[in-house]
Amino acid sequence: MRLRTALLATTLLAAAPAAAMAQPVDGLYVSLGGGYNLEQSTKAHFSPTSFADGTPGGSGSTFRFNYGFTGEASLGYGLGNGLRVELEGLYIQDHTNHRHFTPVPGTTTGHDERYGPMVNVLYDLDLAQFGLPLPVTPYVGIGAGYLWTHLSPFNTDYNNGFNNRIGGTEGAAAYQGIAGVAFNIVQVPGLALTAEYRFIGTLPQNTGSAFQSTAYTNSGIHKGNADFNNSYNHEVMLGLRYAFQTAPPPPPPAPVVQAPAPAPARTYLVFFDWDKSNLTGRAREIIAQAAQASTRVQTTRIEVNGYTDNSAAHPGPRGEKYNMGLSIRRANSVKAELIRDGVPDSAIDTQGFGETHPLVPTGPDTREPQNRRVEIILH
Known part of the structure; x- marks a missing residue:
């Protein structure tokens, strides 16, 4: 175990000069990323009804999700002092697998999609200023934008043979917090591998008409509207970032050559x-x-x-x-x-x-x- 620790330390120290050569992002850059998304449970309220047994309006259900994925593409600009501003296109998809608080048990399938633009402000932390010449550059950021949500659709098959479907598209304001780290690939100046965590939230979508709820029962078809509360997503992403105007690494300092002492007379x-x-x-x-x-x-x-x-x-x-x-x-x-x-x-x-x-x-x-x-x- 001690040998492994020593080898890891040696590797980091050997990579430290490469990190020292990396300069702050100065100018235009692009990035692409993708990864895993986990959506927290989301509650919906229905009017007049969402239940196939004809339960009166005002009812509600909680939808749970089991897996999903996300992707992003960004165009940004670095100010050269650690600050970066970027315009991002974001896509999120999650699959629902359970619906709670229904009078009759049933099985729910379907997925939701979220997509839209975000504007992010990020700051790169220079670890060398803290005496830590590691081959990574941590960064943090915040963002705001607008995301459309599309239900494709949420379909519930009740054990009594009835069915309910919820579908439609609606947009809402969104926000996010970002914490990540970039590993500079010194063999390709300007290229960096990124890994980050994001928390993304969207405000409630209470339009009253965007999401249609259709229940099929033995007494006919019942139609209504669905309003969803805030949506919260947790993302883990890997990506690549390329800065176009990366300055070449500074040359190593010239060796100090002392002038020879003048020969004595x-x-x-x-x-x-x-x-x-x-x-x-x-x-x-x-x-x-x-x-x-x-x-x-x-x-x-x-x-x-x-x-x-x-x-x-x-x-x-x-x-x-x-x-x-x-x-x-x-x-x-x-x-x-x-x-x-x-x-x-x-x-x-x-x-x-x-x-x-x-x-x-x-x-x-x-x-x-x-x-x-x-x-x-x-x-």
């Missing part, structure tokens, strides 16, 4: 002798490595920044200005070597910073080899 250091801007052999090797690296990776910009230490060939403010120029000459020397190694001129930005931004902090007027440098930064 690569830095190469070229060092210089004191008060010099010419390149040493080791400096040319480092510059060549930087040039080759710029072709192997996606380089968008190359910075060439020159620096000096805080000692100078000329003391004071004049020395700071001198060092600024020296840092620029060093940067230009490195740029020229990069160009000779195949790096485009347009890809290189040069700048001199003089004594600022030392690599190694020192006291004033200190010769520090690591501060006499050019930084090649590959972005």
